[in-house]
Amino acid sequence: MEYKYNLAKLQYDKEKIEELITRQTRRVGEIFPKKLEQQFWSLNLQRARHNISQYFWMGVLTYFVLTVLIIPGDYWIIQKEHFSHDFIKCLLGLVNGALCLLTLYAFSRYNILKAYFAHASMFIVFWAVLSMTWLTMTVYTEALKHQAMMIICMIYILGYILTGVKPIHMLMVGMLAAVITMLMLFSMYVQFDAMVMGRVLMGSCVMGFAVSKMLCARERMIYLNMLRADISEKIHRIHTTELLHLSQHDELTKISNRRTLDEMLDTFYEQSKQNNTALAVLFIDVDHFKNYNDFYGHQKGDEVISTIAKTIKNAIRHMDFVARYGGEEFVVLLPETDAHGAYAVASNIYKAIDRLEIPHAKSQVSNHVTISLGITVYRAENMTKDELLNIADQALYRAKQLGRNQIYYQSIRAINVA
Incomplete structure (x- = not known):
């Protein structure tokens, strides 16, 4: 390095x-x-x-x-x-x-x-x-x-x-x-x-x-x-910078970790609330990843997670933010992005992963690795950032229920009305 x-x-x-x-x-x-x-x-x-x-x-x-x-x-x-x-x-x-x-x-x-x-x-x-x-x-x-x-x-x-x-x-x-x-x-x-x-x-x-x-x-x-x-002083600065980097990034994927996600979500959430702008949240999960790990081994599984993280990062815009949420789950934050824009970014990610064509013999939805995506968009509704993240997680869960390997959008207003 x-x-x-x-x-x-x-x-x-x-x-x-x-x-x-x-x-x-x-x-x-x-x-x-x-x-x-x-x-x-x-x-x-x-x-x-x-x-x-x-x-x-x-x-x-x-x-x-x-x-x-x-x-x-x-x-x-x-x-x-x-x-x-x-x-x-x-x-x-x-x-x-x-x-x-x-x-x-x-x-x-x-x-x-x-x-x-x-x-x-x-x-x-x-x-x-x-x-x-x-x-x-x-x-x-x-x-x-x-x-x-x-x-x-x-x-x-x-x-x-x-x-x-x-x-x-x-x-x-x-x-x-x-x-x-x-x-x-x-x-x-x-x-x-x-x-x-x-x-x-x-x-x-x-x-x-x-x-x-x-x-x-x-x-x-x-x-x-x-x-x-x-x-x-330069040596100390490098050590400090590296420690900060390690504390903010996931060691395997080199993208941001959950701790940094919490900080960035807090920042984007407050900006959206103050400026009355949209904030889209994408929750991503690798389909049947446990089966992949059991069949190909954890080393291959780590390689897949690292490849998918890099692909997601390359598929989003420079203003967007991606973090590894845990295991095979990722969260993408899209500031100043409405539902149409969020769906377009989600489609780019979905297609980029699909083009990798990573073999997955034990997948129940495809012969290669696929992902499921849940989307929601915050527009200064009366809710906490944790509730916002939970709705995006629910959207992902709904995508899995419908058969995985797809994108599902969950409207916050529909939930509020219900």
Whole structure:
């Protein structure tokens, strides 16, 4: 059965996820299969874009507060003889930082740019390291140059944490930015301590890489646990659905059982009563089925019951309902159907069973399997649904009395008049 195949596949997938969880607890690294690895990083980028987009205004407020704190501080720190030059570069640095963050937000927010978010993130980090280092290291005030160390470190850390880009890719970008920055400073004859600057650039890059690897290991565990929980939920849903199906359907015939018939009869009965529409009920019985079972055996008898159930289901309309009432008896409910319509459906069922020509040597009415049908139609008469079903049963009984292998219609009004 399809549900068993789906269940087995989900169980297998769950075992593989649990194996990955065990392996993940032992080491940090890319231990996922290729497809799962791609899904993880795709989800990681999606989460990064979502976070940047969602918390943009908080970031704007934070940047504004930092700007308010930094500008007065720089105003008092800058040496008077270099005030104009250094203060302009400080302002340019703040504007440059704001533009970098706005660009990152644009690539996270707008659908046309989202596909390029990872590449844009790496370029923004590269540009931020290069440009901010140049702006802070080309001032004349020594105290401002010391800020470059902190700014570079922040750029690297934020680049690793905010962008959702693979740490190894950001490491390569960071190292390239560090090398080009050092070459740029040397080529421009900027006065700086090469050893200290090298340590800041390389150290910040490596530290950001280490931090991001640890965070990614944590995210991997969260992702695996999320997958396991999702699979467990699907397994639970399949079990629940199957249990519900078993409780509502007859195991042999795969059509609805008597319990479901009671529920559907209650629904159709109330609809007919409220809307003043007709509800036809068909009671069906296989003629001389006990004789068939005694002669051919119960296994053959089960096959006949299953075949007849399938045939009845195929002969009725999509709006109709069929259930196995018990043994060789079936009930069909025909909503919004008058006596003529009910008789037409009953005829279709009768002819469909007759065309099967299932041999029945012990039948007293035919040489093959036949059925008897009783029909009644409810039109909001003053009676209960159990009484309605009983009248349909009486119609079936009358069909049997008249010799079986036929259709008999019992009018509710005729009974009421009588």
